Amino acid sequence: MAGAAGRLLRGAAAFAASLALLGGSAGVVRAEEPVYAIQTEAALRLPPAGSRDQPPSYHAYLLKPKGDAPRDYVFTWDFSELAGFVDVGVKPHSGDRCTIDGTRMTCRHRYVNDNPLVPTPLLRAVRGARDGSSGHLRVTAESEGVTVRGASTLVRVGGAELFAVRVPLDHRPFVGEVQRPRYSFVNKGTLPAGRVLLALTVTRGMDLPRTAGNCEYADLPGPVETGFALCSFEGPFEPGAAYRADRGIEVRTGERAFVDTLEYEFVVDSPAERERLRAGLVLTRGNGPSVIMRKEGSGLPPADDVGKYDTGFDELWARTTTDLQVLGDTAFAARGERFTVDLGFRNNGPAWITQLGPGDPTSVAAVWFTVPPGTKVTSKPDRCRAWGADGKLLHNGLGAPAYECRFVGRVLEDERHGLRFGLLLEKEVENARGRIELHGGTNQFWPDDDADPDNNTASVVVNPAEVAEGPRGVLAFALGATLIALAGGAFVVVRRRRRAS
The missing domain is CATH 2.60.40.690 (Alpha-macroglobulin, receptor-binding domain)
Incomplete structure (x- = not known):
């Protein structure tokens, strides 16, 4: 789940900004009404019981108007769809404010700061759970005088799990240089993936030329992340196998580059993941031939090249200057x-x-x-x-x-x-x-x-x-220019100043 926490934070910030601009979320909320909402990961994969893999981190944020007064909330987590294949518990640090009754966890908390973390349940697959079992975990919230929009997360046991492989890049590119990394991933899960999405994000000094026909491109509002591409690949992609693009997808170093980043994230395609990654963007399809993911023989890439998460991250230091x-x-x-x-x-x-x-x-x-x-x-x-x-x-x-x-x-x-x-x-x-x-x-x-x-x-x-005593006050001269105003029988001095640039 990897880069999910960072992307969730960025999504929270973007969502909060859109609420500030629009005065509300999509739906029937009037512009003058304050908007409250919960944002969570779109999907969560739990390792099967007995696996050495650690359960993934799971985050949720409360989005509310900036500067909102301290307020008490009651959060309710409904895990009825997970009954039978997921054990749900209270995290140790939430024990004083969360309780479980049947298939619901209720948490009470008072928030003062903007966009705070919401207490989340501890999720583990039960022994004997069928590989690929899935259901939605839903969360709602209540607070006096406001309406809070809830959220849901698709929770799956086992299934495909994709890990990005580090791509070889020139980390000291020249301005205008175009690189064509051939992205690759490993399916370290227990089931094949039918279709895979690759999300590319670049910061202000980098561009994504729109050259791949099976990628959709969008300009991000910035100011940090400004370029985005979402590429789709047909499977199946088998567990235990590595796959690599048959040709590169272009990334260009722009004039604004100094220290910039390229992020690449592989996820199993699903409606929830597409919605999360698109995030309301207006995307346009690339105008070149499609890129195909091909199986990389029987061997896996070196362990040092395989990330711990679905997201890869490269920092590029451009050969340029600033003043x-x-x-x-x-x-x-x-x-x-x-x-x-x-x-x-x-x-x-x-x-x-x-x-x-x-x-x-x-x-x-x-x-x-x-x-x-x-x-x-x-x-x-x-x-x-x-x-x-x-x-x-x-x-x-x-x-x-x-x-x-x-x-x-x-x-x-x-x-x-x-x-x-x-x-x-x-x-x-x-x-x-x-x-x-x-x-x-x-x-x-x-x-x-x-x-x-x-x-x-x-x-x-x-x-x-420069001071000259007069019979009724003080006369000041600044830069050879003096403005004197007579007020109440005294001289009032107006000083002129020069800025050095």
Whole structure:
């Protein structure tokens, strides 16, 4: 079941986003009504009793409007269709909130966070269960004042079980390079598969040219995963045998590529799996000849090449560059005055940057801001942490001499991130100069990888406003331009500031 948890998470996020946009799910829900739903795996294969295979992980998520107030739920799992060939139990960590009565498991829980995990039953095939026995596990939920849409999972004992085989790829491709991996899988189950589906997913820097006639293609909304293909192959595919495509299915490295991923997932074809994989996408059929899966003799691929799951995953590091440019600022202020500086960085492209594989999961890039002398930080972005002169992290985030600001998730090829700091001018220092500089965030991007290292640092300059005492107030001059407004018998100063880019 492999990649199922990751795909379920992505499906949950996409479903939640669609609910936010549409105000409801498919059906007769009015746009103004909040929508609640449960999402689970479409299918689950249990190993026969006595098998050395571990039972697969099984997940369910509660999808609800973002920011919903804490709410109590009662979840009911109906496993009447599984009676006779599946034992159902309560997971140890759910024992204080779940009980079983007959063919139902009831769980009570209070949720505060968005899209939380739902308690799920523990499923094991009973001894003597017929290979291929199947039935639906259904879940519903209730909460005061709302309607929750339930879900079901097809549970099967034994049957076909497909494992993706690692494909040979050039993991350092050039921009524009087209590779044609010949995908393959092993049926490690107990029954043949009549028809098999291959789902291909690529991230922002990769493309799937629409060249295979038995594949359907779609553009994903992104911003991370942007390309998808669903291919269908006729069987039967026997247990204990390996199968390989007779020719490659194209994948191309695009201009935005830097560190990207190719995911390939094999599943036994069924209406539930097709619905899960299509996920409401608009797909178009490829315009080339069909690809055929052929049996690979009697030997199986080396164990190191056969994945532990139905999903294969490859990370590609393109031979390309990107250019992150930090943004400084210049400000003018009088002693005792509070003001702001707008800092940050932008990606000049052509490549995007993301955290996809191993490495520091907290950031894709970071900047370091050294505060100009004579000034004190009075407000800061939440993402920025304060550091002392001794190089130690400070718990009090204001008034520090330096700040590290991390950027999480991704930086698209044309994206800008701003950092607004509030400062207080405590002491007038002519041409007081701070500094903002780019630091690496993960093992995938460091300043050495940057196409233009000269713009990885910038100045943050604060100058005192020129002061001339007048009989009724203070006259300030900034950058040689002064705007004076008379209000209430006093002069009000409007300061002009210049941004350095």
